[in-house]
Amino acid sequence: MEKKYDHKQIENKWKEFWYRDNIYKAVDFSEKPKKYILAELPYPSGPYLHAGHMMRYTVPDVYSRYLRMNGYNVMYPMGWDAFGLPTEGYALKMGKTPQEVTEELAKGYKQSAQDFGYGIDWDREITTSDPKYYKWTQWLFLKFFENGLAVQEEMPVWWCKELGVLAEEEVLTGKDGQKVSERGGYAVERKLFKQWVLRIPAYAEKLIDGLKETDFPDYIKTAQINWIGKSIGAEVEFKAVAGDKNITVFTTRIDTIYGASAVIISPEYENLYDFVAEEQRGGVEQYVKAAKQKSEMERTAIQKDKSGVFAGTYVLNPFSGEKHPVWVADFVLTTYGTGAIMCVPGHDERDHEFSVKYGLKIGQVVMPADGIEVDVQKEPYTGYGISINSGEYSNKPSEQVIMEMTQKAENENFGKFKINYKLRDWVFSRQRYWGEPIPVVYKNDGAIEAVVDTNDMPEVHKKLPVELPYTKDYQPSESGGAPLARLTDWVETTDKNGSPAKRETETMPTWAGSSWYYIRYCDPKNENAFADPEILKYWLPVDKYFGDGGHTTAHLLYSRFWHKFFYDLGLVPTPEPYKWRMTGGLLLGADGQKMSKSRGNVINPKEIVEHFGADACRLYLCFIGPYDETYPWDDHGVKATKRFIDNLFLLRNKVRDDEGAGAELEKDYNLMVKKVTDMCDDLKMNTCVSEFMIFANAAKKAPSISTGQWKGYIKLLAPFIPFVAEEFWHEINNFSTWDKNNSVHLQEWPKFDPSKLAENTVIIPVQINGKVRAEIEIDSNADERAVSELIKNNADLIKSLDGRQVRKLIYVKGKIVSLVV
RNA sequence: GGGCGAGUGGUGGAAUGGUAUACACGCGACACUUAAAAUGUCGUCCACUUCGGUGGAUAAGGGUUCGAAUCCCUUCUCGCCCACCA
Numbered sequence: 001m002e003k004k005y006d007h008k009q010i011e012n013k014w015k016e017f018w019y020r021d022n023i024y025k026a027v028d029f030s031e032k033p034k035k036y037i038l039a040e041l042p043y044p045s046g047p048y049l050h051a052g053h054m055m056r057y058t059v060p061d062v063y064s065r066y067l068r069m070n071g072y073n074v075m076y077p078m079g080w081d082a083f084g085l086p087t088e089g090y091a092l093k094m095g096k097t098p099q100e101v102t103e104e105l106a107k108g109y110k111q112s113a114q115d116f117g118y119g120i121d122w123d124r125e126i127t128t129s130d131p132k133y134y135k136w137t138q139w140l141f142l143k144f145f146e147n148g149l150a151v152q153e154e155m156p157v158w159w160c161k162e163l164g165v166l167a168e169e170e171v172l173t174g175k176d177g178q179k180v181s182e183r184g185g186y187a188v189e190r191k192l193f194k195q196w197v198l199r200i201p202a203y204a205e206k207l208i209d210g211l212k213e214t215d216f217p218d219y220i221k222t223a224q225i226n227w228i229g230k231s232i233g234a235e236v237e238f239k240a241v242a243g244d245k246n247i248t249v250f251t252t253r254i255d256t257i258y259g260a261s262a263v264i265i266s267p268e269y270e271n272l273y274d275f276v277a278e279e280q281r282g283g284v285e286q287y288v289k290a291a292k293q294k295s296e297m298e299r300t301a302i303q304k305d306k307s308g309v310f311a312g313t314y315v316l317n318p319f320s321g322e323k324h325p326v327w328v329a330d331f332v333l334t335t336y337g338t339g340a341i342m343c344v345p346g347h348d349e350r351d352h353e354f355s356v357k358y359g360l361k362i363g364q365v366v367m368p369a370d371g372i373e374v375d376v377q378k379e380p381y382t383g384y385g386i387s388i389n390s391g392e393y394s395n396k397p398s399e400q401v402i403m404e405m406t407q408k409a410e411n412e413n414f415g416k417f418k419i420n421y422k423l424r425d426w427v428f429s430r431q432r433y434w435g436e437p438i439p440v441v442y443k444n445d446g447a448i449e450a451v452v453d454t455n456d457m458p459e460v461h462k463k464l465p466v467e468l469p470y471t472k473d474y475q476p477s478e479s480g481g482a483p484l485a486r487l488t489d490w491v492e493t494t495d496k497n498g499s500p501a502k503r504e505t506e507t508m509p510t511w512a513g514s515s516w517y518y519i520r521y522c523d524p525k526n527e528n529a530f531a532d533p534e535i536l537k538y539w540l541p542v543d544k545y546f547g548d549g550g551h552t553t554a555h556l557l558y559s560r561f562w563h564k565f566f567y568d569l570g571l572v573p574t575p576e577p578y579k580w581r582m583t584g585g586l587l588l589g590a591d592g593q594k595m596s597k598s599r600g601n602v603i604n605p606k607e608i609v610e611h612f613g614a615d616a617c618r619l620y621l622c623f624i625g626p627y628d629e630t631y632p633w634d635d636h637g638v639k640a641t642k643r644f645i646d647n648l649f650l651l652r653n654k655v656r657d658d659e660g661a662g663a664e665l666e667k668d669y670n671l672m673v674k675k676v677t678d679m680c681d682d683l684k685m686n687t688c689v690s691e692f693m694i695f696a697n698a699a700k701k702a703p704s705i706s707t708g709q710w711k712g713y714i715k716l717l718a719p720f721i722p723f724v725a726e727e728f729w730h731e732i733n734n735f736s737t738w739d740k741n742n743s744v745h746l747q748e749w750p751k752f753d754p755s756k757l758a759e760n761t762v763i764i765p766v767q768i769n770g771k772v773r774a775e776i777e778i779d780s781n782a783d784e785r786a787v788s789e790l791i792k793n794n795a796d797l798i799k800s801l802d803g804r805q806v807r808k809l810i811y812v813k814g815k816i817v818s819l820v821v
Numbered sequence: 822g823g824g825c826g827a828g829u830g831g832u833g834g835a836a837u838g839g840u841a842u843a844c845a846c847g848c849g850a851c852a853c854u855u856a857a858a859a860u861g862u863c864g865u866c867c868a869c870u871u872c873g874g875u876g877g878a879u880a881a882g883g884g885u886u887c888g889a890a891u892c893c894c895u896u897c898u899c900g901c902c903c904a905c906c907a
Contacts, residue, residue, distance in 0.1 A: 219825055226824060229906065251907060264907095306905080336906045343907090349822095350905050422906050549901070623845075625834055630900085634833070636846050644845090687835070690844035697844090765840045770888050772840055810887055816839045818887045 005649050007613025007723070014726045015114050021740040024068070024119040026075035028522075028535050035072040036539050037064040038518055038578075040547035040555070041079045041126075043510070044105030045086035049112040051595060051603040051633065055587040058621045059685050060546045061118045065719035066680040068119070069749040075539060076119055077521040079126035080106045083134070084510030088434035088474075097472055098434045102129055112605065116614050117722045119745065124524045128513025129434070133520065135465035136530035137512055138439040140562070142454045143569060145440065149199045152448070155427060156268070156334075159191035165431055165480045190292040196438060196506065197425035200561050204228050204421040207560055215580045220552050227553040229422025234406045235338060236415035238263050238315035241323060245274045247315055250337030250420055253347065254409070255401035257319050258390040259365035261355055262343040264308065264327045267291040268334040275326045277312025284309055284328055291330040306331050306354045318414045319405065320391065329354065337420055346376035365389050366398060426558065428509060433474035433483040435507030439466040442502045443495050457528070466503070482506045514555055515562040518542050518577060530571070537573045549583035549628075556581065582683070585630035592632045603633045615721035616642035622685035622720055644693060645724055648717075651699055652728060655710045662706030666756050668698040669709045673752035676716050685720070692717060707732065712750035766797060766817040773800040776817070784811040791817065 018024070039060045042053055049057075057078075064076035082102040090105070091098040106127055113120060126133055144150035157165050160181050181188050200207075208228055211221045233252035240246060247263050265272060267288040276284045287309040308329030315324055324342075331350060332341055345355035345362040355362055364376040368385045384398035393401045409415025429438065439451045452463035469490045474483055484505035485491060495501040516530070522539040523531040547556070556578075563577040588594060589601025596602065608617050619641035624631050656662070662669070672695045679688045695713065699705050705713075711732060718725035722745060729735075729744035740746070762780045765772045774796040778787055788809055791797055801821065808820040 222825065223902070226903075231906075233907080249907080253907080331905050331907095333906065341907050348907065350907075353905090420906075553902075623833090629827095629834095631833070634846075637833075640845055686833095687844080690835075693844055767839085767888065770886095775840085808887065810839095812839055812888095816888080818839080820887045 005613075005646055005724070007615065008610070010727045011115070011117070011614055011723045014723050015117060017738045017740070018117075018743070018745075019114055019122060022121060022123060023740050023743050023745060024074075024076065024121050025123065026077070026121045027073055029538055030073035032071060032073040034539060035064070035067045035074045035544075036518075036542045037067070037074060037076045038521075038542045038545045039076075039078075040545075040551065041081045041128075041514065041517055042109060043081040043084060043086045044102060044109055045090050047105065047108045048604075048606045049109050049116070051587050051605050051608075054116060054605050054617065055621055056546065056548075056584050057113070057118060058116070058618050059584075059627045059683065060544070061116075062618070062622060062685055062719040063544070063680065063683060065119050065722065065745060066749070068745065069715065069718065069747060071748070074119075075121060075124070075521065077124040077126075077524075078110075078113060078118070078120045078122075079124075079517060079521070080109060080128065081510065081514050081517070082106065082127050082129035083435045083508075083513055085432070085434075086510075087129075088432065091434075092475060097470070097474065098129070099470060102127065115606075115609050116618065119722070124521050126517060126520055126524050128517065129468075131465045131467055132527070134436045134513065136520070137436050137508070137516070138464050138466060139454055139460060139530060140516060140566070141436070141508065141512070142439060142450045142452070143571075144198055144565065145450055146454060147565075147569075149202060149565065150428065151197060151199065152194045153197045153425060154192040155195045155197070155425075156190050157193045157195070158188045159193065160186045160188040160480070165193055195427050196429035198428045198561075200426045200558070201421050201423045203561050203564055204230065204423050206564050207423075207557065210560065210564060210576050213576050214578065216578075217581070220556070220581055220583070223552045224557055227423065227557065230419060231421075232417075232419050234402075234409060234415055235418045236318060236342070236409055238317065238324065238342070239414075240275065241314040241316060243274070245271065247275065247326070247340045248338045248415075249340045249342045250418060251342055253344065253398075253402070254405045254415075255387055255390075255393070255398045256344045256347045256365050257317065257342065257405065258387075258393070259344045259346045259363045260317055260320075260322070260324055260342040261345055261351075261360040261362065262325050262327050263315050263340060264329045264332050264343050264354070265311075265340040266332040266334040267328055267330050269328070269339045272328065275311050275313045275315075276328075280310060280312030284311060287328060287330075306350070306357060308354060308358065310358075318409070318412075325360075327358070335424060336422065345380065347380050347382055349380055349382065352376075352380040363389065369397070426561075428512075429506035430509050431480060431482045432476060432507055433468075433471075435468075435509065436512055437466045437468055437484065438504040438506055438508060439464060440504045441493055441495055442504065444500060448504075449495050449501070461528075468507075511555060511558050515559045516566075518545075518559070519563075519566075519572065533571075533573065540572060541574045541576055542578045543580065545578040545581045546584055546627075547581070549585075552583065583628055585628050588630060588632040590633045590635065608638065612638045612642045613645070613723070615724050616645055618722075619644065619689060619720055623689040625686050627683060627685070641689075644696065645721060647696055647700070648724065648728070651696060651705065652710065652731075654699065654702070654705045655707055655732070656704040657707050661704045662702070662709045664702040665695075665699060665705060665709055668695055669712065670752040670754075670756040673712060673716065673750050674754075674757065677749070677752070680719075689720065692720070714744060715747055715750050718744045718747075762814055764814065764816055766791060766794070766819065768797070768800055768819045768821060770818070773797060780814055784809065787811050787817055791819070 037060055039057050042049065061076065064074045068074040087102055087105070088098050091101040094101060110125065128134065141150060159165060180186060208225055208230060211224065231252050233250060234254045235248050235250050236254060236257065237246045237248050247265060249263060265275065306329065308327045311326040311328055313326050315326055317324060332339065343351040343355065343360065345352040345360060346364045347366055352362065362377055365388060366381060366385045367388050368374060368381065368383060374381045387393045387396050387398065387401045393404065406415070406417050410417065440448050441451060443449055451466055452459050454460060469487055471487060473486060477483055482505035491503050491505060493501055493503050519531050519536065523535045526532055559577060563572060564575065566572045567575050589599060589603065591601050593599055593601055616638055620638040623641060624637060672691050675691050676688045714725050714728045714732065725744050735742045759780050761777050763775050763777050766774045766776055774794055776790055776794055778790060804821040806819050806821055810818040
């Protein structure tokens with residue numbers, strides 16, 4: 001029965017059956033324990049899934065298939081994150097509308113996912129740009145709005161007279177250091193503009209705390225904690241010498257306040273000119289203007305070159321009573337703390353640098369606890385220690401001083417305990433067409449009104465979604481404003497009372513739809529709610545979440561924020577959305593460079609599948625190495641896995657049913673089952689493939705393979721090479737027609753027989769002082785005394801010992817003997 | 822500059838306290854072939870070797886241990902993320 005491996009024929013046959021009968025269905029409320037395996041949904045930006053996607057989705061697919069065969073009710077869903085720039089950009093390039101290309105691309109992506117044999121329940125497919133989906137994205141947005149977490153705020157953005165609002169990446173630095181727009185080369189400046197923001201800092205504490213409930217790897221937890229950037233300190237008021245104004249600074253080191261030499265405020269400080277003396281006004285204005293030209297990046301990147309200008313006024317130190325000059329400097333950030341700091345050059349690197357440059361006095365008010373001399377004129381001392389030169393606080397440890405001073409400030413009403421976070425408000429509006437319209441209207445008096453009250457469901461169903469109007473005129477405005485503003489018929493509407501009102505014309509960012517898609521997968525077709533709470537109770541949280549490492553402090557944090565907010569509203573049953581997270585590496589071109597059309601090193605998965613077959617490709621992507629690393633594509637690698645599959649077609653000719661068939665392979669087989677099972681649990685798919693190859697090599701040498709071994713082997717292989725496995729499974733069982741219950745993918749995972757692994761005797765090495773000097777064969781149950789006896793009589797060891805006495809013998813059972821002489 | 826992670830053959834990697842280099846790629850030799858491809862067999866860390874072996878090697882150096890690629894310290898290199906957060 002010669003049969004050659006014709007991957008096209010095999011793949012076409014089985015994928016039709018699988019997806020027609022939806023054999024990978026995830027069943028709500030199944031009796032079986034559930035597993036929710038999720039990989040970040042792709043955004044459609046090409047006709048076919050690209051190589052990076054195959055890399056991202058194959059290992060999770062193998063894992064979810066493994067779980068399914070181990071008796072779990074598995075959900076491994078997929079959908080399309082179609083709103084946003086990638087799809088809009090593709091549409092612009094193709095000269096079509098985003099609606100047209102989304103439909104086309106989603107179809108292509110689905111087709112390619114099926115070509116790869118992904119075990120997806122397609123009944124749960126979602127598209128974030130589908131009105132049935134974004135109806136609920138808008139509904140959830142309104143929940144934020146109603147609870148004061150979605151607000152409009154003045155944000156510093158790039159502004160250009162000719163083009164309007166620009167993103168950071170649309171601005172270039174000209175030859176003379178002036179900022180210009182990428183398009184047109186017009187002059188730009190920083191300007192405050194009203195933008196929708198989500199107040200994620202309100203959840204900073206919960207986002208830190210919640211990490212305890214997850215099994216995220218430490219590097220992800222640390223990255224999120226660092227990103228949130230919690231710091232504990234105090235706010236302290238410095239009163240102006242002239243007038244009744246004061247400046248509040250934020251500091252984590254109130255204990256160093258006796259060492260302050262100045263108070264520095266940022267150029268964007270709200271009441272800046274209250275602290276500028278008339279004779280300094282010109283200089284300050286010039287400085288502020290220059291600072292506005294610099295981008296945030298520039299202001300922070302050029303650390304060497306601190307700059308500032310004296311404002312000409314003075315404030316009083318609430319502790320020492322000293323008079324400090326007020327300076328304006330752009331190294332002080334407006335967006336953090338109070339936009340003002342106290343300058344303590346003896347104990348802060350930046351303040352030291354600034355003070356050296358402008359000749360501010362540098363004093364020491366903390367000394368190291370170990371008494372070592374430090375020279376703060378040369379270098380600041382930033383550690384804790386003992387306060388000195390600090391009046392009544394001198395000779396006390398820093399920690400104590402911080403507490404006492406903060407207490408005093410609170411008691412006397414010139415300061416307070418304060419926690420700050422680096423985490424900033426999340427800018428949530430885009431001046432783009434292809435996104436969810438923000439569902440609010442502006443009343444005639446300028447007030448903002450939600451289009452509907454989210455609790456009034458009959459109204460919700462009438463008013464949501466605020467559908468994105470179809471138009472061919474969707475390209476970004478030349479003026480930088482929102483394209484939707486051009487659709488005046490759509491903009492003109494009415495408020496709840498029927499009075500004329502204008503629609504919000506800005507849209508949500510790409511991140512919106514993907515912040516809650518894992519919830520919708522649980523109940524994707526629900527028309528009456530964003531998801532049924534009982535169904536969510538069954539599926540959530542996500543058990544394993546695979547995704548992009550770059551999303552750790554973006555999407556992963558954003559969606560945790562949404563989820564925690566929903567949890568507080570009682571909308572979701574768990575405080576955390578994801579139990580566990582793993583980040584995936586990249587697939588590079590064969591030249592080791594990032595794949596790009598300009599380099600011409602792009603791997604086209606469609607061609608790979610056509611040429612080598614989906615199974616060989618899947619196996620290669622598993623074999624290449626651990627999931628979280630980045631690898632160059634290697635044609636030789638796919639050829640190798642293809643060769644392995646070819647060999648399986650030869651091996652199957654050795655399968656026998658008769659007595660004693662496969663006897664030589666019993667140990668190899670059982671060992672493989674054990675190892676592959678353990679490795680799948682640990683997601684080590686690369687070494688699973690090694691085990692398959694080791695068994696194939698052994699089987700090639702053995703006289704025969706038993707039917708039982710072959711069936712077990714096929715089942716182990718099924719998650720990795722689903723098409724070929726299905727073919728072999730039908731062949732060995734003589735299934736002549738398709739019945740979904742006969743699919744190998746719905747069979748039970750093989751068990752191994754531990755008795756087949758046990759050996760009567762084992763050969764282990766004997767070390768003398770750490771060097772292997774002999775190998776001995778021992779009874780596998782031998783105790784230390786028996787081993788000791790054996791060693792005494794071993795000729796090699798007697799020779800190596802050369803009369804020396806064994807001082808100590810260590811026997812690690814079944815592994816090694818170590819002798820110390 | 823800071824945080825996190827990683828450095829093992831010519832290459833991807835295996836081994837996470839117990840015989841380092843599994844599995845594969847590549848390369849070499851041989852076989853089959855008119856030839857090539859494909860396939861098969863053997864070899865492939867380094868040095869020495871009387872061909873039995875012996876010694877060395879996991880970025881470099883030090884430490885802990887009977888025993889270290891694995892744990893600790895110092896240095897170097899690379900990657901990712903962040904970058905004046907007071």
